[in-house]
Amino acid sequence: MLVFLESHGKELQKGSLGVLAKAASLGDADAVIAGEGANALAAEAGKFGAKKVWICEDGEVAQPLPQPRVDVLAHVVEEGAYDTVLFANSVLAADIAAGLAARLDAGLNWDLVDVELKDGELVGKRPALQDSVYADVGWDGTPRLALFRAGSFDATATGGGEPETTNVSPSYAEHSTAVKLVGQDAEESSGPSIEDADVIVAGGRGLGSPDNFTLAEELAKALGGAVGATRAVVDAGWYPYSAQIGQTGKTVSPKLYVALGISGAIQHKVGMQSSGTIVAINKDANAPIFEFSDLGVVGDVHEIVPKLTELVRARRG
């Protein structure tokens, strides 16, 4: 089995180390690291169970872009004769996995939350239809590609030793190196951190306008909590990135999470599903968020939230 380890700066991403640890628990697991400073990260991969680490430090993989990494992986899969390649979901990894599937005509099962060996066959666990059904999925032929939902496995060191390393430099397809990164801004978090809050009131597009975020703010104040947001409203400029919860934002686990006008997409869910109690208000009775709320209220946030804030204020005095 081969695991794609995503590196950013001088760090291996926890999600991919979790997938590596899981792979190592099933059998022999090797890893591939592609990017600047990859060599220096190999030892770390060993601690999470990699026997062998394939390393690519070519200029083509200096930027966090998927297509040149498809070339690296296709090369390594062939060199190492791997029958299984595992990825932890991320913006980068999803595009690599799907590109590799097309390149190798290989089956890709995505959004898996677990994988096991049943009678020697690899079987993936895949929640479907807003997680209301859990499917067992398999692969026809090899290599088998699997993309795991963020946070599926804990990154626990397996106590492995120093891995064997091999440097690789594949040839790159012309289209693979055509995209260029021309600007980057890592947004600094500002304001109170939502990661430590006991109560989070999060707002989504259902609030209707940036101004209506005051509804979330007032309720958060009344409950003594912080305000969170979905990517849809952050990217639309309604609320700062530092408040974003989900796959590409923060992962939170407050005692109470109140979702206002949030549909409950998987990418949002992975950032808040371990909250103690989840209350959701959404006017669409079929909204996915109701599948994982402890209390789901089908209704209009504009009607309910002002009253709710009043009642909470009155109660807390």
Next chain:
Amino acid sequence: MKIAVCVKHVPEGPSRLDPSSKRLDRSGEGALNHFDANAVEEALRLKGDSDSEVVAVSLGPQKALDSLRKALAMGADRAVLVSDEAAAGSDLVATSRLLAAALEKESADLVLFGQQASDADGAVLWAAVAERLGRPVVSQAMELALDGGSVRVKRQTEFGYDTLEAPLPAVVAVSDAINEPRYPSLKGIMGAKKKPQDVLSLAELGVDSGEAGEAGSRTTVLALGDPPARADARKIEDDGNAAEAIVDFLAEKRLV
């Protein structure tokens, strides 16, 4: 210039899996995947009042024409539907093969995708299609601009915001934050009927039926089961007293 937009016809309302075929039950009403409305909107915005052509492309059952007509009603110029019994049940590998074949015929300068199919939540198809077309790909675009022979995209990742540039022809998947899709006007809806709508079989596409559907797929669904049980989830309709009900619930849980 020509812009192709990939759109999916998805089941409306609560969806279910057919226990015997283990496939999504597509017998009910369907609608244009709402994430794809953002892609159609972006194509129309890029077109503006130029003479660029916007072609909506879909793979699906005959009924998918309804969703293509919605794209036409919004303002797309032409629709192409790949539809064939033998294509049902196509997984990522097979779907990307068929869509790439249809897009190859169009040779558009820019191919747009939506953020995700609301019934499958893959958010992956574009990368597979781009690989088959041998074109650069950029996903999660929250801002998109054409700049001579290239496209410039701003996108959010786990680490902040990146600006990327890709030479045309390119494939771009847009995020749901990129725009507010327009509603089709009455005139648009009336006009849509007269716009060209081609339905292609696998044979017309030049793809062997063994390359499509389950035969052309590399993944399988082995069994369906229930999700892990969750403690007493409750759902109520607001009858005017929802705020009180929420406070009672919070009090019961000692959260207020």
